[in-house]
Amino acid sequence: MENNLLNHGDTETLRKKILRAFLSPWFYRVLLWLAPILFLLAFFFLPLSRILILAFNTSAFTKTNFQLILSTLSFTFYQAALSTILTFVLGIPSAILFSRFDFRGKSLLRALTAVPFMLPTVVVAASFNAILGTRGIFSSLFPLSPEFTTSKTFYFLLILLAHVFYNTTIVIRIVGNALSRLDPKLEAAARSLGADSFHVWKNITLLLLRPSLLAAALLVFMFDFTSFGVILLLGGSNFSTLEVEIYLRVLKLPNMPLAALLSVIQLVFTLIFSIHYTRTINQVTTQTAPRFSLARSPKTTRERAFVITNYLLLITFFLLPLISLPIRSLTRLEADRGQRGEVQYGFTTDYYQELFINRRGSLFYVPPIQAAANSLGYASITVLLSLSLGYPAAYALAKPTRLEKFLDPLIMLPLGSSAVMLGLGFIISFGRSLASPWFVPIAHTLVALPFVIRTLQPALASIPERLRQAASTLGASPFRVWQTVDFPILSRATLGAATFAFTVSLGEFGATLLLTRPEYPTIPIAIQRFLSQPGGLNFGQAMAMATLLMLLTTLAILIIEKLRLPNSGEF
């Protein structure tokens, strides 16, 4: 009897122990992390290690390779530096405009300047082609000398303009926010202490803005440094940045060790930039919070002139390329069919109709519109994948322990690697013949996952326990608590994250270009193929495709903006 009791007690404690192990928070944390970590190990860290191994294969270490690397690297730096400077030339006055002045249509103009940043690079490239390219609207209306429009300088100018086009909003946001946070009292104090306007600017304003200027410069530089789609699509084969060179060494002039070496070099640089950026942006946010808006309507003639000039400049620069694309997609500007030489002008829907026709000898084995279906399919898979991987990770990150502090930078690491590099890693790791179409959405998921986690995490963390407690003391059952408290907050964040993943997948270009099979093109790939072929019809179809992508993305951006939690951060 006594024995039996003891036994019973023993099994009881054992059962409790097991139960406790299963109920321990650590067990759940590990369970939450299992899928995301396995995914990243298989599709990011494994390919990354393959690239590293291949890069340090001595076969890549030849003199010609080093010369190539050096010239590519110097051009990459050169174009990025030039683009950054030009972005600041437009961005700084615009930052002042938005932070210091009130005028009609301000928020609309601000939104307009932010649109290009969120558009896929292929759309940006297509837009600049639509207005300034050799077949563009501007070139048809005001023909420039063919020597100029076919010169390298012209292509280079197009690339720089496109970089300024989608990066200016970074300067406007980071520097503009810092400017509007700048306490006007400091300026007043300095002036009353005897500083003239030059000294106020030099000793106070500039020094206080320095972190934000540096952060904006680093971010813009980083985007220009890794620019791919714009350089490939606008520069033709004239320019080769690291990213473009990697692509060339994978697909056009295969040399895998060299491609691997180039991508390692690029990764090192982007990591240096992003670490620097993270440090400086933290300094920016620790500055004094805004108490009231400093913006006011312009008073003096000089201020009015500044506002009007800047306003018109921004409208022109940001609106023209964006509206040129749909206009060009509906306009016939040249001899389209064959070489009959008859130049036609006018409205046409041919380019769109042509998308539905599977022509023999066309670029695809399928009607081009199939690309849209592929894109939508890939995007849906990306949404499902990234949400099911992002949710557990975001749940764990919402209440971080030491484990999360360690894992957080690791899951954000894919952000630092370029898309082309992801593609290269897949090719090396999973064989040249990536027969399965699954690899494209997997690559897209890698790109989208950090964004998805960063969207879900604040929402999950933002649900205060007190709200749940309040609801339950007011008589809500656990289910009603979830339904009335958790669900409304989470559903917005989930939909936002889903849209984000969807947009990323729709516009993804670099990795897809390396991974996709000819019969499964996506919209960006179709645009690239149309643009790289001669003929007005191909160009027109590129415009039509890009317009479709622009509409889809704009719709998604609108949804994201509607669903964004207030204060959930920028970039």
Add this chain to the structure above:
Amino acid sequence: MLEIRDLFKTYDNKPLLRGISFSVSKGETICLLGASGSGKSTLLRMVAGLEFPESGLILLNGIDLAQTPPHLRDFGLVFQDYGLFPHLNIFENIAFGLRMRNVPAETIKPRVAEMLDLVNLQGFENRKVTDLSGGEQQRVALARALAPSPRLLMFDEPLGALDKSLKEDLLNQIRAILHKTKIPAIYVTHDQDEAFTIADRILFLHDGEIIRDGTPDEVWTNPKSAWVARMLGMGNVVEGRMQKAEGRMWNVTTDFGSFNVGCKHRHSVGEKVSLLVKQSGEGDELKLKVEDVLFKRDQFEVQTKNGLVIHMKEAPKVGEIIRVKVQIECLA
């Protein structure tokens, strides 16, 4: 020394200041007392040259300052939230004004030490602004404004962000420093206690005008207007109606009876006037019904049915009729 003449300023198309005139003489501290939004700070900013009046003059020793930019005016300014430069340390903050005047480095160092000594922060040179408490930051701000020996010091609610005991402490320090340095000062606040502690003269700003101007003593004994009396929390300000006059004595009716009040102002029969009802050992006797009794440390605050507030040593019962002697003054 400083003379303000007939200053006008509108804000959002509404008149903010409507003809402000006053002067500050050497070594004098004047205090501008007014509710928030009354234009006190704007007035200061105009004196500092950071904003411009629509009309009127700001004269220093008889010279118009309209064409003098703020950095050449030599006026020190101390803000409510200190306005210290976050990217500079304490030494650099205090030295800023001296550096802008190209004072040689070997002179700056002892001067900064002297200023830190003055505000009781010896050895704080290398501290960061963010490491300091609010009171310490405000003392640094004061030292910074004082370092270049300004011709005038201006304080814009300098103690508004500090808690009560710190406030009193710092207020006494500022007072001592102003006496020691003999720098004329304009002190802006909405807190009457501060104003009475620091000011040689108090100006009441209301509806864009200075409605009362005098030493603390003068203002307290004779507030002259209902608004000032209320602002100073002087007790019961009530409305009455003038009935008839006998020389300077007017008969006034109120909610709690009619009284004879001596008055210097010109009034007409039937005019509405504001009256200050002060509790006193002698004077008219009122019979009041008690509505509520509040305990206030050494006495009881009794609220009566007519809205008068009376202070008593012993607590009456609610509903009881009490007899109180009061003096009634006309505030016009």
